[in-house]
Amino acid sequence: MTIAAPVKTQYEAVIGLETHCQLSTATKIFCNCSTAFGAEPNQNVCPVCMGMPGVLPVLNQKVLEYAVKAGLALNAEIAKFSKFDRKQYFYPDLPKNYQISQYDLPIAEHGWLEIELVDEAGNPTRKRIGITRLHMEEDAGKLVHAGSDRLSGSTYSLVDFNRTGVPLVEIVSEPDIRSGQEAAEYAQELRRILRYLNVSDGNMQEGSLRCDVNISVRPVGQEKFGTKVEIKNMNSFSAIQKAIEHEIDRQIEALETGEPIVQETRLWEEGSQRTISMRSKEGSSDYRYFPEPDLAPLEVSPAQLKEWKSQLPELPAEKRHRYENELGLSAYDARVLTDERSLAEYFETVVAAKASPKQAANWVMGDISAYLNAEKLQVGQIALKANGLAELIGLIEDGTISGKIAKEILPELLTQGGSAKELIESKGLVQISDTAELEKIIDEVIAASPKELEQYRSGKTKLLGFFVGQVMKKTNGRADPKLTNQILAPKLNNG
Numbered sequence: 001m002t003i004a005a006p007v008k009t010q011y012e013a014v015i016g017l018e019t020h021c022q023l024s025t026a027t028k029i030f031c032n033c034s035t036a037f038g039a040e041p042n043q044n045v046c047p048v049c050m051g052m053p054g055v056l057p058v059l060n061q062k063v064l065e066y067a068v069k070a071g072l073a074l075n076a077e078i079a080k081f082s083k084f085d086r087k088q089y090f091y092p093d094l095p096k097n098y099q100i101s102q103y104d105l106p107i108a109e110h111g112w113l114e115i116e117l118v119d120e121a122g123n124p125t126r127k128r129i130g131i132t133r134l135h136m137e138e139d140a141g142k143l144v145h146a147g148s149d150r151l152s153g154s155t156y157s158l159v160d161f162n163r164t165g166v167p168l169v170e171i172v173s174e175p176d177i178r179s180g181q182e183a184a185e186y187a188q189e190l191r192r193i194l195r196y197l198n199v200s201d202g203n204m205q206e207g208s209l210r211c212d213v214n215i216s217v218r219p220v221g222q223e224k225f226g227t228k229v230e231i232k233n234m235n236s237f238s239a240i241q242k243a244i245e246h247e248i249d250r251q252i253e254a255l256e257t258g259e260p261i262v263q264e265t266r267l268w269e270e271g272s273q274r275t276i277s278m279r280s281k282e283g284s285s286d287y288r289y290f291p292e293p294d295l296a297p298l299e300v301s302p303a304q305l306k307e308w309k310s311q312l313p314e315l316p317a318e319k320r321h322r323y324e325n326e327l328g329l330s331a332y333d334a335r336v337l338t339d340e341r342s343l344a345e346y347f348e349t350v351v352a353a354k355a356s357p358k359q360a361a362n363w364v365m366g367d368i369s370a371y372l373n374a375e376k377l378q379v380g381q382i383a384l385k386a387n388g389l390a391e392l393i394g395l396i397e398d399g400t401i402s403g404k405i406a407k408e409i410l411p412e413l414l415t416q417g418g419s420a421k422e423l424i425e426s427k428g429l430v431q432i433s434d435t436a437e438l439e440k441i442i443d444e445v446i447a448a449s450p451k452e453l454e455q456y457r458s459g460k461t462k463l464l465g466f467f468v469g470q471v472m473k474k475t476n477g478r479a480d481p482k483l484t485n486q487i488l489a490p491k492l493n494n495g
Contacts, residue, residue, distance in 0.1 A: 010220040011255070013248045015177035015213060016132075019190055020168050021200045022139065022208040023066045029138050029167035030057030030100065037206050041160040049138075049165030051096030056294050059084075063167040066199035067107050067136045068300060068308050070169055073193050073315055074131050076111025081299055084136075084292035093141030093159050101170075103289040106135035107298070113193065114317045115185045116335065124331035129186050130174030139166040163207070169200075175214070175225070180244035184237040187211050192316045196341045204235050211240055216261075217251040226251070227261040231275055233268050243268040247275050319344055327357040336365050343369070346379045346386050353390030356397065363389060367407065371414055383417030384410075392420040400424070401431050404477045433480045435487065438471075441479065442488050445470045456492055467492065 028035055031048035048055045071078050085103040111131035118124050141164040145157045171190065177183045191202040191209055202209045211234055216226035231247060234240050247266070254261050266275040314322075316338045323334035338344045343364065350360040368389070372379060392413065395401045401424055409423055424430055432438055445467060446453055456463040467488055471479050 009256075011217050011248075011252050012220050013178055013215060013217050013244070014175045014225055015179075015183055015215045015244060016175040017173045017177070017183060017186060018212045018214065019171045019173075019187065020139075020210045020212075021070075021171065021190075021194055021202070023063055023167040023169060024198065024200050025060055025062045025066065025167055027060060028165035029060050029063050029136070030165060033165065035166050039162055041158070042162060044162045045164070049095075050161060057100065059295060059298075060167060063136060064107070064298065064300075065308060066167075066197075067134065067169050068305065069197050069312060070171075070194060070199055071108030071111065071134050072309050073197055073312060074108070074111035074113055074134065074171070076108035076131055076134060078108050078300060078305055079105060079298075081105065081297060082107045083297040084295045085289045086292050087137075088288040089140075091140060091143075092157070093143050093161070093164065095141075095161065095164060099138060099140065100292055100295070101137035101289075102135035105297075106133045107300075108134040113186070113189055115182060115189050116317070116320065116331070117181065117185055118331050118335055122330050122332045124335075127176075127182070129176045129182075132172040132174050134169055134171045137168050137170060139163050139168050180241035180248070183213060183244050184241040187240055188237055189316065192339065196313055196315055204237075213240065213244060213247075215244060215247050215251075217248060217255065226255075227263055229261065229263065229275075230265045231268055232265060232278065239268055239270060242273060243275060246273065250275065313341065323357075327351065329357060329361055333358075333361045333365065337361060340379075342379050349386035350390045350393070353387045355390040355393040359393045359397070360390070363393065367410055368414075371411075382414050384413045385417065388413060388417060388420060395420055395424070399431060399433055399480060401429060402477060402479075402481055404472075405429050405431065408477070429476075429478060431480050432475055432478045433483060435483065438479060438483060438487055441474055442467075442471055442484070442491060445474060446491060453492065464489065464492065 022035075025035060027033060028044075028049055031046050033046050033049055034044045036044065048057060068078055082102060082105045084100050087099045087101045087103070088097075089099040090097050109132065111134070112128045113131065114126055114128055116124050116126050141159055141161040143157050143159055145155075173186065177186060187209075194200040194209075195202050200208060204210070213231040213234070214228050215231065216228045218224065218226040229247065229251070231243050234243055251261055253259075262280070264280050265278045267278045268275055319338040320331070320334040323329045323337065324331060329337070337347050346368075347360055347364045350364065351357050368379070368382075368384075371377075371382070392406055392410075396403055396406050400421075405424065406420075409420065409427070409429065412423065413420060432441075449467070449470065452463050452466055456467075464485075468481070468484060471484050471488065472481075
């Protein structure tokens with residue numbers, strides 16, 4: 001009797017993200033202290049954000065505006081009535097010994113965003129990720145663990161309260177994510193949306209965008225979730241993806257070997273590329289929420305909501321769809337061009353100035369972006385304005401100059417600006433498209449290369465490139481490439 005081999009269990013991950021986004025207001029959420037990054041420690045503080053006795057918080061109206069706009073952009077329902085709560089959250093860098101946050105009545109709920117994954121063939125796969133809630137809260141300070149005192153030998157930490165009271169929105173996703181790649185793309189799309197709205201700069205290196213991942217693993221087909229583990233300390237999108245992939249493997253291995261998975265908070269170690277245990281995970285009951293007595297409940301009027309909604313820009317997903325459907329761009333091109341709002345608007349202005357969408361996309365994604373990255377500039381800081389790039393593209397398409405000449409004059413246009421047409425005329429770079437003039441030049445090139453001509457006619461037809469190169473060299477790149485090939489080939493073949 002043949003005994004069938006046991007069927008190997010297939011597993012799937014269930015992943016949700018909690019993302020803290022610092023809002024780009026000039027002052028903190030409940031006081032007038034600056035939110036500027038990089039100040040000397042403990043300079044941007046006052047009795048309110050330091051939690052001194054007898055002080056009262058006052059809500060920054062811009063925080064409410066930015067939170068509502070973020071909620072609207074995430075297709076969420078904006079609460080007609082919401083309130084703040086006290087979260088008993090004692091840490092050395094939280095002076096009040098509690099955090100003002102929102103618990104059961106957040107400002108926004110039940111939203112979604114669309115992620116788009118593009119495969120190597122350029123084919124897009126789109127998926128909606130649900131948004132459970134978005135709420136406002138204040139940030140804590142920052143601890144710097146400085147090591148040991150040389151005299152006493154004791155360890156110590158320094159605290160910087162500048163960040164205490166900086167306004168945040170926490171955005172909690174539904175557990176709709178199934179892979180590290182999806183999670184990284186969700187975080188990137190969320191960052192794009194917030195940057196498009198100008199409500200957050202999303203700079204992960206400055207702590208403006210911080211993601212915590214909740215992840216569990218279960219057999220495929222099982223409805224019940226596995227034991228949830230939270231991962232913290234991820235400062236890049238690639239770290240989010242790698243941490244999730246590692247944790248999926250760790251949990252599957254634990255299930256296969258019978259090792260228990262405990263609900264806990266783990267840290268991602270970039271150096272060792274693994275997660276390590278940090279502490280057992282708190283539940284909401286550990287925080288002992290109760291309504292914040294020093295702040296009145298919030299009501300957003302229909303008129304105010306309508307006004308803020310009218311101020312929303314076209315968002316990244318909408319732009320991607322329009323670029324593909326109306327401009328005929330590939331999913332990859334649309335994705336690259338819409339990553340930053342300023343670059344997308346520059347590209348659209350180039351197209352509005354009658355440039356071919358595909359050529360405009362190639363120049364913006366290629367030479368323009370390469371220059372911006374190399375010089376660490378934003379597109380609005382370069383001298384070459386959108387209509388100037390459209391003019392340059394038009395000169396290539398009408399045969400006035402070649403693409404090679406365009407690339408040669410681009411550095412000067414990027415730094416000096418001005419008219420591409422005037423520049424090529426002043427430098428004598430107009431493309432040679434006169435047949436008689438080109439024939440004369442080609443005859444001279446052929447006459448000067450008898451050895452190569454004999455080899456070509458003996459079957460080494462790849463030498464055609466040599467002759468084209470010689471024509472270009474003789475004309476300083478001004479010969480019309482297409483016309484050059486049309487004249488050159490018959491002369492080489494027929495003598």
